[in-house]
Amino acid sequence: MTETPKPVAAQLDLLYSEAEEDLRAAVRSLLADRADPQTLLARIEGEAPYLPGLWDALAGGIGAAGLLVPEKLGGQGASHREAAVVLEELGRAVTPAPYLTSAVVATETLLALGADEGGPVAELLGALAAGEKTAVLAVPLSTAPGADPVTDGPVPAVADAAAADVLLVPRADGLYAVPAAEARITPQVPLDLTRPLAVVDTTGVAGTRLAGPETGGAAVRRGLLAGAGLLASEQLGLAAWCLEETVRHTKERHQFNRPIGSFQALKHRMAQLWLELVGARAVARAAADALATGAPDTELTVAVAQAYCAKVAVHAAEECVQLHGGIGMTWEHPAHLALKRAKSAQTALGSAGRHRDVIAALVDLPAPG
Amino acid sequence: MSGDKALAPDAAELLDRTRRLLAEHPPATTDRTDFLRARFDAGLAWVHYPVGLGGLGAPRSLQAVVDAELAAAGAPDNDPRRIGIGLGMAAPTLLEFGSDAVKERFLKPLWVGEEVWCQLFSEPGAGSDLAALGTRAVRDGEDWVINGQKVWTSSAHVARWAILIARTDPDLPKHRGITYFVCDMTDPGVEVRPLRQITGEAEFNEVFLTNVRIPDAHRLGEVGDGWRVAQTTLMNERVSIGGARIPREGGMIGKAAATWRARPELRTHDLHRRLLDLWVDAEVARLTGERLRQQLVAGQPGPEGSAMKLGFARLNQAISALEVELLGDEGLLYGDWTMVRPDLVDFTGRDAGYRYLRAKGNSIEGGTTEVLLNIVAERVLGLPPEPRNDKDVAWKDLAR
Ligand SMILES: Cc1cc2nc3c(=O)[nH]c(=O)nc-3n(C[C@H](O)[C@H](O)[C@H](O)COP(=O)(O)OP(=O)(O)OC[C@H]3O[C@@H](n4cnc5c(N)ncnc54)[C@H](O)[C@@H]3O)c2cc1C
Numbered sequence: 001m002t003e004t005p006k007p008v009a010a011q012l013d014l015l016y017s018e019a020e021e022d023l024r025a026a027v028r029s030l031l032a033d034r035a036d037p038q039t040l041l042a043r044i045e046g047e048a049p050y051l052p053g054l055w056d057a058l059a060g061g062i063g064a065a066g067l068l069v070p071e072k073l074g075g076q077g078a079s080h081r082e083a084a085v086v087l088e089e090l091g092r093a094v095t096p097a098p099y100l101t102s103a104v105v106a107t108e109t110l111l112a113l114g115a116d117e118g119g120p121v122a123e124l125l126g127a128l129a130a131g132e133k134t135a136v137l138a139v140p141l142s143t144a145p146g147a148d149p150v151t152d153g154p155v156p157a158v159a160d161a162a163a164a165d166v167l168l169v170p171r172a173d174g175l176y177a178v179p180a181a182e183a184r185i186t187p188q189v190p191l192d193l194t195r196p197l198a199v200v201d202t203t204g205v206a207g208t209r210l211a212g213p214e215t216g217g218a219a220v221r222r223g224l225l226a227g228a229g230l231l232a233s234e235q236l237g238l239a240a241w242c243l244e245e246t247v248r249h250t251k252e253r254h255q256f257n258r259p260i261g262s263f264q265a266l267k268h269r270m271a272q273l274w275l276e277l278v279g280a281r282a283v284a285r286a287a288a289d290a291l292a293t294g295a296p297d298t299e300l301t302v303a304v305a306q307a308y309c310a311k312v313a314v315h316a317a318e319e320c321v322q323l324h325g326g327i328g329m330t331w332e333h334p335a336h337l338a339l340k341r342a343k344s345a346q347t348a349l350g351s352a353g354r355h356r357d358v359i360a361a362l363v364d365l366p367a368p369g
Numbered sequence: 370m371s372g373d374k375a376l377a378p379d380a381a382e383l384l385d386r387t388r389r390l391l392a393e394h395p396p397a398t399t400d401r402t403d404f405l406r407a408r409f410d411a412g413l414a415w416v417h418y419p420v421g422l423g424g425l426g427a428p429r430s431l432q433a434v435v436d437a438e439l440a441a442a443g444a445p446d447n448d449p450r451r452i453g454i455g456l457g458m459a460a461p462t463l464l465e466f467g468s469d470a471v472k473e474r475f476l477k478p479l480w481v482g483e484e485v486w487c488q489l490f491s492e493p494g495a496g497s498d499l500a501a502l503g504t505r506a507v508r509d510g511e512d513w514v515i516n517g518q519k520v521w522t523s524s525a526h527v528a529r530w531a532i533l534i535a536r537t538d539p540d541l542p543k544h545r546g547i548t549y550f551v552c553d554m555t556d557p558g559v560e561v562r563p564l565r566q567i568t569g570e571a572e573f574n575e576v577f578l579t580n581v582r583i584p585d586a587h588r589l590g591e592v593g594d595g596w597r598v599a600q601t602t603l604m605n606e607r608v609s610i611g612g613a614r615i616p617r618e619g620g621m622i623g624k625a626a627a628t629w630r631a632r633p634e635l636r637t638h639d640l641h642r643r644l645l646d647l648w649v650d651a652e653v654a655r656l657t658g659e660r661l662r663q664q665l666v667a668g669q670p671g672p673e674g675s676a677m678k679l680g681f682a683r684l685n686q687a688i689s690a691l692e693v694e695l696l697g698d699e700g701l702l703y704g705d706w707t708m709v710r711p712d713l714v715d716f717t718g719r720d721a722g723y724r725y726l727r728a729k730g731n732s733i734e735g736g737t738t739e740v741l742l743n744i745v746a747e748r749v750l751g752l753p754p755e756p757r758n759d760k761d762v763a764w765k766d767l768a769r
Pocket of ligand 1: 490495523
């Protein structure tokens with residue numbers, strides 16, 4: 001071997017690998033088969049929170065639930081980069097599935113506890129990775145990564161709690177695993193019909209103590225950080241779908257004897273969205289890669305990704321509704337599913353304003369005194 | 370992906386060559402121009418160019434290996450700001466369309482910076498609609514005779530050569546009657562007049578062309594095929610604007626952030642909110658550029674280049690506007706209105722007022738934001754074109 005030059009600088013890998021593209025193709029084709037818009041629209045009228053059989057196929061069949069979990073604990077031993085690709089696809093299809101909450105936030109929280117093989121954490125991780133169980137962190141969906149949430153009494157707006165098997169409950173004296181069956185879980189009516197919310201009350205239910213307050217708190221912050229970072233990929237996927245759908249529609253819809261997509265006032269708005277998507281893809285990839293490699297500026301990269309991608313997703317969904325005209329306001333058209341998801345995801349895991357505050361602190365741009 | 374080293378040197382070989390260059394021409398004791406010439410001759414100027422033309426036919430991505438080694442050794446670089454048009458636009462066009470003689474004559478002094486280039490494209494009546502241009506080129510023996518007027522020509526006052534497009538057949542529809550030339554700016558028929566701009570400076574010019582004689586050997590591409598040749602130039606122009614690799618806070622945002630940190634008395638809540646938004650946008654732009662470069666290196670070039678140009682313009686304008694407000698009373702002042710003819714374009718230099726005014730050009734030069742959005746909409750998104758009424762009409766019959 002001749003001497004190979006040192007890399008110019010350790011840098012983020014912002015592209016998609018071939019393996020990631022294969023994973024994307026598998027998830028996309030599964031969702032096209034099982035979670036198309038008409039199926040989704042039919043489901044939201046019914047009672048079931050998720051599509052029957054979809055989670056088994058996605059989590060167990062494709063192995064998507066165990067991407068973050070090391071192989072020795074029963075997972076795929078992949079990384080946040082792959083999980084981000086799954087979330088892009090789930091975002092595109094606005095799929096109701098507890099992926100972000102269970103396979104990312106809860107899983108990452110448990111991983112951060114440092115699982116001993118054979119212990120309760122390892123056992124739970126194994127079940128989550130196999131898709132046999134789902135778990136959620138019992139905190140409001142709006143909780144930002146920097147927060148130190150402690151559950152005491154009923155907790156509102158816990159995402160995906162109603163169908164979860166296990167609740168991870170941060171209490172003053174540590175982090176607990178509580179069987180969902182023993183808690184009082186009251187479904188709420190969510191703005192985003194594809195991400196069920198519930199009030200969770202575990203008062204008086206002992207559960208299993210997984211860690212003390214310090215380790216538990218750090219693990220929860222890490223779980224929320226990973227959630228916020230990868231939510232950016234879900235938002236990216238959603239925005240991409242909105243733009244593609246809008247382009248397709250405006251090419252086909254004729255008014256004034258022309259396709260409406262030939263009017264410059266519309267073209268510029270779609271081109272503008274494309275620009276935002278190009279940026280969103282770069283920062284969402286950066287956040288996933290930083291989480292995967294443990295880059296020293298991960299917190300900053302995640303905050304940037306959230307401050308940007310949340311806005312892009314809402315903008316794309318709002319433009320999708322507007323440029324579809326009357327059709328976009330109908331229940332039959334899936335645009336509203338995307339809008340509802342995008343708008344509530346804007347509040348999820350910290351609003352853009354909270355993420356900007358984090359940035360201000362991290363890069364020393366203090367508010368006026 | 371040939372394994373033949375003679376055809377495509379690998380990183381180790383480039384490193385080896387770079388070290389040999391440094392050993393034979395120690396930067397500390399070598400004249401700047403001599404060093405740059407030697408670097409060109411060693412094939413280390415742009416490694417992806419052919420052997421003999423400053424390159425080695427190596428993968429473009431390996432340039433970084435050479436650049437890092439040279440920078441570490443404190444070697445001089447060829448100041449891309451001063452020779453931006455030559456490097457970014459003329460060179461790739463010459464490489465693709467020039468004859469061997471043309472490439473050998475022009476590429477080395479261009480790269481070394483001994484000869485500055487300018488771009489004689491825009492005319493008073495043909496800006497966004499560049500293909501409507503009216504400057505005439507008429508064949509006369511072995512020469513072409515050029516008559517017409519160009520405008521907004523950056524650096525024409527320091528340029529030795531120009532890339533020029535002119536009309537060779539007014540009876541054809543506008544895109545088909547254009548031919549592309551290399552024009553000698555020292556020809557007696559070329560008159561360059563300063564055109565003072567919004568900043569008070571004269572960075573660009575009017576250029577009058579009166580019976581300028583260009584040898585046919587200085588034509589790039591076929592007669593009548595100039596529009597296609599110009600596409601190469603314009604594509605490279607958009608990629609080269611805003612395409613520089615910068616560290617976090619490396620662009621204009623760095624200046625605004627530094628002022629914010631140093632001057633607590635200037636802070637307001639409104640400015641804070643806007644500054645953070647722009648800080649995020651600058652970071653998004655930086656990462657977008659990084660991703661674009663990684664795509665190029667991986668051989669997956671995407672249309673994201675136009676996004677960089679558009680984003681750069683918007684960002685520069687918003688940040689420089691914020692800076693003027695942030696500075697309060699100081700923002701009411703302007704450094705110097707004296708008319709000068711600078712020999713390099715400096716987007717981020719001077720004071721906040723200058724940056725604010727100069728940034729206004731970022732959404733006009735190299736194609737306006739509106740026109741680039743049209744291009745994104747039609748070529749990237751595939752949206753239907755606007756109805757056109759100029760496609761099959763001879764240029765001479767167009768409305769003017
Ligand atoms: C600082 C600076 C440096 C320059 N340097 C050079 C140089 O070195 N060489 C050179 O050749 N040129 C140069 N230019 C010229 C530049 O390329 C043109 O100014 C530019 O292409 C726009 O053309 P125009 O000025 O004729 O504007 P116009 O084409 O008249 O446009 C006026 C307005 O109408 C809009 N518009 C026009 N057509 C459309 C459309 N189809 N759809 C929507 N909106 C439209 C434009 O976006 C713009 O807002 C430079 C310009 C500047 C500002």
